[in-house]
Amino acid sequence: MAKQKKAPRPKAETPKGFRDYFGAEVRERAEMLAQIAGVYHRYGFDALESSAVETVEALGKFLPDVDRPNEGVFAWQEFDENDRGDWLALRYDLTAPLARVYAQHRNDLPTPYRRYAMGPVWRNEKPGPGRFRQFYQCDADTVGTASMAADAEICAMLSDCLETVGIPRGDYVVRVNNRKVLNGVLEAMGLGEDQDRDAVLRTIDKFDKVGEAGVRELLTTGRKDASGAFIDGVGLRAEQADPVVAFLTSKGADAAETLANLRAAVGDSAIGAEGIAELEEIAALLDAQGYGPDRIEIDPSVVRGLGYYTGPVFEAELTFEILDDKGRKRQFGSVAGGGRYDDLVARFTGQTVPAVGVSIGVDRLLAALREKGRIGGAEQGPVVVTVMDRDRMADYQAMVGELRAAGIRAEVYLGNPKNFGNQMKYADRRGSPVAVIEGGDEKARGVVQIKDLVLGARIAENATLDEWKERPSQYEVPRGDLVAKVREIIESYS
Structure with a gap:
């Protein structure tokens, strides 16, 4: 019996004269x-x-x-x-x-x-x-x-x-x-x-x-x-x-x-x-x-x-x-x-x-x-709450819930959490201003790490060591201060 030919895959392309908007x-x-x-x-x-x-x-x-x-x-x-x-x-x-x-x-x-x-x-x-x-x-x-x-x-x-x-x-x-x-x-x-x-x-x-x-x-x-x-x-x-x-x-x-x-x-x-x-x-x-x-x-x-x-x-x-x-x-x-x-x-x-x-x-x-340069600049992405322990997803969802309730755009990283570097790359591609980190040690001490990604990127590009010392790009704050500190960082770039 002759082998049945597979139907050709459709081309992933926009029809002529149309475009997609992101x-x-x-x-x-x-x-x-x-x-x-x-x-x-x-x-x-x-x-x-x-x-x-x-x-x-x-x-x-x-x-x-x-x-x-x-x-x-x-x-x-x-x-x-x-x-x-x-x-x-x-x-x-x-x-x-x-x-x-x-x-x-x-x-x-x-x-x-x-x-x-x-x-x-x-x-x-x-x-x-x-x-x-x-x-x-x-x-x-x-x-x-x-x-x-x-x-x-x-x-x-x-x-x-x-x-x-x-x-x-x-x-x-x-x-x-x-x-x-x-x-x-x-x-x-x-x-x-x-x-x-x-x-x-x-x-x-x-x-x-x-x-x-x-x-x-x-x-x-x-x-x-x-x-x-x-x-x-x-x-x-x-x-x-x-x-x-x-x-x-x-x-x-x-x-x-x-x-x-x-x-x-x-x-x-x-x-x-x-x-x-x-x-x-x-x-x-x-x-x-x-x-x-x-x-x-x-x-x-x-x-x-x-x-x-x-x-x-x-x-x-x-x-x-x-x-x-x-x-x-x-x-x-x-x-x-x-x-x-x-x-x-x-x-x-x-x-x-x-x-x-x-x-x-x-x-x-x-x-x-x-x-005229009046719109079209880099759009600020959401705050990304990283995942250090997939069994503690409820804790991370609680964090984004608090941020969203305060009017702050936020999301939990939903990819494979094994490689933390990939989570940071994801936040960078999203244009995120802040990443929130809470591992087991932070959880036990009742604190979170808040990483200022905007400042971190600027330091990586052209800042001196002295400027790094004058203004750190990562903060450790009590868990109850999460929303206030994230808002402070975001508003500093408004």
Whole structure:
């Protein structure tokens, strides 16, 4: 009989576009989410935790950067007993589920409904450096009011969130624009029916990469890119491109000058004038709350995602410099964005429901704080109670019980206790500040040995013999003083 082949072992590897998070990374994210949630809650928003799975129909066609939802989501078909198959998908953001929740429960929810939500989202797109298929979002939205006070409040709250998590004033700016102003610019251009508005929008979105001259070339006759390849232009006349360039370069020394320049860019367009009036109102409301241009400013160059929104849009950008992979200086860039989207709930209800919200990229914010050295240092591990006699495990568990009751992180060594050196190596790998030792002799005398592992490591690296004598790294204390001495050592390094 032929020998049965063994099934191959599965590869122990993370799927492409995903990653694992350990200890400090998970803790840092949890702390940041708690800080942001505290700001959201202070502003009167309520928590919502919706399903991670939605129907593809409910997700709709609002996924940025792709033409069809199926191309950008992880979807599968689920059949019932009649072989009818519904397509389900992992959520790609937290906004589409909110639209479904509001439409489903609107009779039981207050109007306006103010909610915040935090959690992972999934996008089935090509991964790249720092770009994963699963990442965290942290959203806050107000549904059911068209008041510009809601938009101004979101901007103020975003500013407060950045400062709360450790981005100081001067290291960020929240930039505000309005889709209606862009619509006014498109009207002022006098585009014919045969001219592609989407091509114009895509060109506008390249402003931060190619600049004023590049946008003008791409709107008209075309240009050569950095590689020398020629990119065809949209084919507009030079005078048609003028309103777009005026719009993109209209930022002035202050909000008043910027708004005046925008009025010139939109000409006689009624929708453009409406957008400018909304920006004026937002600026006045923010000024009344003390949020000046050092934190929030009107900036027409914010064009990213304009196709998704129906009114004001905003983006939080970190302004400090970092070094890229090639050692070149660059600004860190955007960590949050949002705006007004008045058409999303209408997909379910048939009625327009005004809404505005913001989404903070938590992973991007964490990366920024690590770049600035504000988080990411060596994490302190637990106190390790060593095991000198495995028959006295109850004594050692009593010690960690006392330490934990006092709020001190602690654990008993649970490996093979025969080799004491291995216990010390374990404590070192754990980043433990203190090791507790109680052998039979210490037990008989009612004392414990407490080893300061932080000081011991420093002495081993570069201390002199005199420094060793001045401050010992191991103490013998009465058993009843265990907690007090451990706390004293840990607090000395806080």
